[in-house]
Amino acid sequence: MKTILIAFALVLLPAIARANLKIVTTATDFADIAREIGGARVDVHSVMKGPENIHNVLPKPTEMTYLNEADMFVHSGLDTEPWRDNLLAGARNPKVAANRPGNVDMSQGIVIKDAPTGKIDRSMGDVHAYGNPHFTLNPKIAQRMAFTLYMAMSKADPANADLYKQNTIKFVKQMGEVAKQIREEFKPYDGLKVMTFHDAWKYFADSISLDIVGTIEPKPGITPSPAQVQQEIDMMRQQGVKVVICETWDDVKLAQYVADQAGAKMVLLPDHVNGVEGVETYPKLFQYDTEKLIETAKAAGVQPK
Amino acid sequence: MNKVSVVATTLMLGAAGIVSAQSAPATKPADSRIERLEQRMNEMEKRHEAELKARDAEIEQLKSQLNSKPTVVPSTMTPPVSSQPAAPDTGTADIDKSTQDMLQDIEKREAPPPVVRLPASFNPDFAVIGDFAGNTSDYNRNPARNHFDLREVELDLRAAVDPRAEAVVILPIDRDVADPLFFNPKSADGHVDTSIDIEEAYLHIHDFGVPNLTANVGRFHLHFGRWNLLHLHAWPTVDNAFTVQNFLGPESLVDSGVSFDYLVPPQYVGGEAIEAFAEIITGMGSSDDPVLNNDGFVNTPGINTHLLWNHDLTPNWNFELGGSFLYGHHNDAANEYANLSGVDFTLMHTDPLGRYNNQVFQFEGIYGNTDTSVHHTQHSFGGFLLAQQQLNADWYAGARLDWTKNALNEHQEVWDVAPYVTWYWSEFLRFRLEYQHKQGHTPTENNVWFQVDFVFGAHPPHPYWSSLH
Numbered sequence: 001m002k003t004i005l006i007a008f009a010l011v012l013l014p015a016i017a018r019a020n021l022k023i024v025t026t027a028t029d030f031a032d033i034a035r036e037i038g039g040a041r042v043d044v045h046s047v048m049k050g051p052e053n054i055h056n057v058l059p060k061p062t063e064m065t066y067l068n069e070a071d072m073f074v075h076s077g078l079d080t081e082p083w084r085d086n087l088l089a090g091a092r093n094p095k096v097a098a099n100r101p102g103n104v105d106m107s108q109g110i111v112i113k114d115a116p117t118g119k120i121d122r123s124m125g126d127v128h129a130y131g132n133p134h135f136t137l138n139p140k141i142a143q144r145m146a147f148t149l150y151m152a153m154s155k156a157d158p159a160n161a162d163l164y165k166q167n168t169i170k171f172v173k174q175m176g177e178v179a180k181q182i183r184e185e186f187k188p189y190d191g192l193k194v195m196t197f198h199d200a201w202k203y204f205a206d207s208i209s210l211d212i213v214g215t216i217e218p219k220p221g222i223t224p225s226p227a228q229v230q231q232e233i234d235m236m237r238q239q240g241v242k243v244v245i246c247e248t249w250d251d252v253k254l255a256q257y258v259a260d261q262a263g264a265k266m267v268l269l270p271d272h273v274n275g276v277e278g279v280e281t282y283p284k285l286f287q288y289d290t291e292k293l294i295e296t297a298k299a300a301g302v303q304p305k
Numbered sequence: 306m307n308k309v310s311v312v313a314t315t316l317m318l319g320a321a322g323i324v325s326a327q328s329a330p331a332t333k334p335a336d337s338r339i340e341r342l343e344q345r346m347n348e349m350e351k352r353h354e355a356e357l358k359a360r361d362a363e364i365e366q367l368k369s370q371l372n373s374k375p376t377v378v379p380s381t382m383t384p385p386v387s388s389q390p391a392a393p394d395t396g397t398a399d400i401d402k403s404t405q406d407m408l409q410d411i412e413k414r415e416a417p418p419p420v421v422r423l424p425a426s427f428n429p430d431f432a433v434i435g436d437f438a439g440n441t442s443d444y445n446r447n448p449a450r451n452h453f454d455l456r457e458v459e460l461d462l463r464a465a466v467d468p469r470a471e472a473v474v475i476l477p478i479d480r481d482v483a484d485p486l487f488f489n490p491k492s493a494d495g496h497v498d499t500s501i502d503i504e505e506a507y508l509h510i511h512d513f514g515v516p517n518l519t520a521n522v523g524r525f526h527l528h529f530g531r532w533n534l535l536h537l538h539a540w541p542t543v544d545n546a547f548t549v550q551n552f553l554g555p556e557s558l559v560d561s562g563v564s565f566d567y568l569v570p571p572q573y574v575g576g577e578a579i580e581a582f583a584e585i586i587t588g589m590g591s592s593d594d595p596v597l598n599n600d601g602f603v604n605t606p607g608i609n610t611h612l613l614w615n616h617d618l619t620p621n622w623n624f625e626l627g628g629s630f631l632y633g634h635h636n637d638a639a640n641e642y643a644n645l646s647g648v649d650f651t652l653m654h655t656d657p658l659g660r661y662n663n664q665v666f667q668f669e670g671i672y673g674n675t676d677t678s679v680h681h682t683q684h685s686f687g688g689f690l691l692a693q694q695q696l697n698a699d700w701y702a703g704a705r706l707d708w709t710k711n712a713l714n715e716h717q718e719v720w721d722v723a724p725y726v727t728w729y730w731s732e733f734l735r736f737r738l739e740y741q742h743k744q745g746h747t748p749t750e751n752n753v754w755f756q757v758d759f760v761f762g763a764h765p766p767h768p769y770w771s772s773l774h
Contacts, residue, residue, distance in 0.1 A: 049620065049657075049659070050659070051657070051658050051659030051660075052655075052656075052659030053659065058653075058655055060615065060617065060623045060653075061578040061580070061613075061615035061625065062577075062578045062615055062616065062617045062623065064568065064578055065568075065571035065576055065577070065578045068517065068568060068570070068571055069571060069572065089511065090568070091568075092511060092512075092516075092517050092518075092519055092568060094512055097512075121761070122731065122733050122734075122761060125731065126731055126732060221731055221732070222730070222731055223698065223699055223730075248658070248659050248660075249658075249659040249660055250698075251697065251698060252660075275659075
């Protein structure tokens, strides 16, 4: 009898060892939150690797294999990832299909900026039907996303719900500290006028006081004509804009040209976790972006207040 | 009083918690548990105090509002009664208020602000894709040269029809001048053929109880190689690869039937992405197709199979190897068989910095045994290579190299080299310029192609490799 029990336990052991929640995320930011909440109890895979444009990620068929075996699929809920549905269809995993508990919409509870009303069409560029989808760039929103993910994870794995709760509280507090820290650090440059390449920084501008005067793209996803570039340079000169923000995946040469012509400095900033080396976590992303902005403002001769 | 009772309750709960914690098997020192309980009790007390304060403030505010309330509230200050959520029946005050509000509205002749209601929509996703192409050539006897036209407008409709199934309908409206791969000036008529066709119309069943298995039922592009799945506007070059034209059809091989698609559970194959397709088709093909060119007379179904393996060599290098086999009848004759075997290979590199230094290399080869009579079988083969480099967010450059024997005459061959550049204004508007040198058992041609493609509406993304945008 004892032998049978031991054998039974040995058979069950691998199943218990495999009990980790398997989570696939579209973005690296969601992956970082999942790791923070789940710790050693989760296996997390992000389709996006970090530096690329989240709108244009190439989900290769190998990504389907991760999602095929996943317990949860975590995504923006908006049209940020137009490639998401193809990936989901290819994975053929009912657990993470739309409207199932394993399909986690991280935009829940978040007020989306610039949500269009009325008719939209492509004369507005690559406009997003639900509004500006770059909401991950804000530590307070990261807190809300952690809550959303905690709720989903604790439902999917009630046995570890207490652990997830404790880790979520820790993460939320940490992001609160980060939010305070970057706001304090940036205070001497409050109201800094910046030009961004893509319209990806509006939520970040809520966490530190940035004045985004315009984008190099005349409309979302549209490369500017030479005349439009000149207009932007003129506008920067008129308004005294001294800093140009370029996302890691955007046209650095053009951003540099605009900055040079306008007498400003260009800074390359990651808009997602792992966007550049050394930004492996969410707190580091905000700290890095804030520090680089301050450095650039100093280099551009902006006087601290 | 409230405060005292809450603190007492908290203490009792805390004590109960301590007792239960003590009775449970200890995993941590008891001190830390007591500390946590104390901390929790303190938090609860603080929270309750805050709640009481907030409630007191709210009561004060309501009292002051009540004192300063005018005897008659202008009805425009309150939303229409009908828009308010139903309140529990507490007497007749709400009815009196509603009557007063309405009388005031009548008196003032002031309508409440309109309520915008967004209806739920059962409309399908709908997209229109236009393809305009033209060419200039040093060979003028082919009516398809020195010619430009709107080659195709494609209507793409798709919607879920059931929780387990969705439907896809693709209707191209074509304007074609016949442009055979092996051109014979004697048979050219230059007639512009305008037609609407059912290119694809199928039900995609994605959940019928068998894990990892999906099925398409209807009319669809056959899973033979990689290019045959692409619609005209999604080709990386202006014209179709010669090998595909030669063995499968001018645009693609489309047929009706049922297609099963199985993703081999990754845990059984070391986490690899292996997908198998099995398709039972009518075997009709179409009159334009060189190999399967039967009509409704075809008396036995055709079978097509495809197996692919996709693998990440490194995080930024991915390759895919596929094999295909098709069996059917040729030319309406029960005794003329056609067997096609195909191999395809795609190697893709994506920029590790997330910018646009991306490359695609692709090879596809087909070997065909096609009976052109009861006594003659043509053993032909062909292949093409494609290399594409993304230059920046909007620009691509590439080249295609084709060589193939005629599927219906193994003694004839044709080849070409076709470099091209593609310029995306956005994901929805694209321009392409292509040079093509064509030679073989067909008149030698030097062509320059120009193409414009546009999309409006909801169009799903293309396969991962066909566009790196």
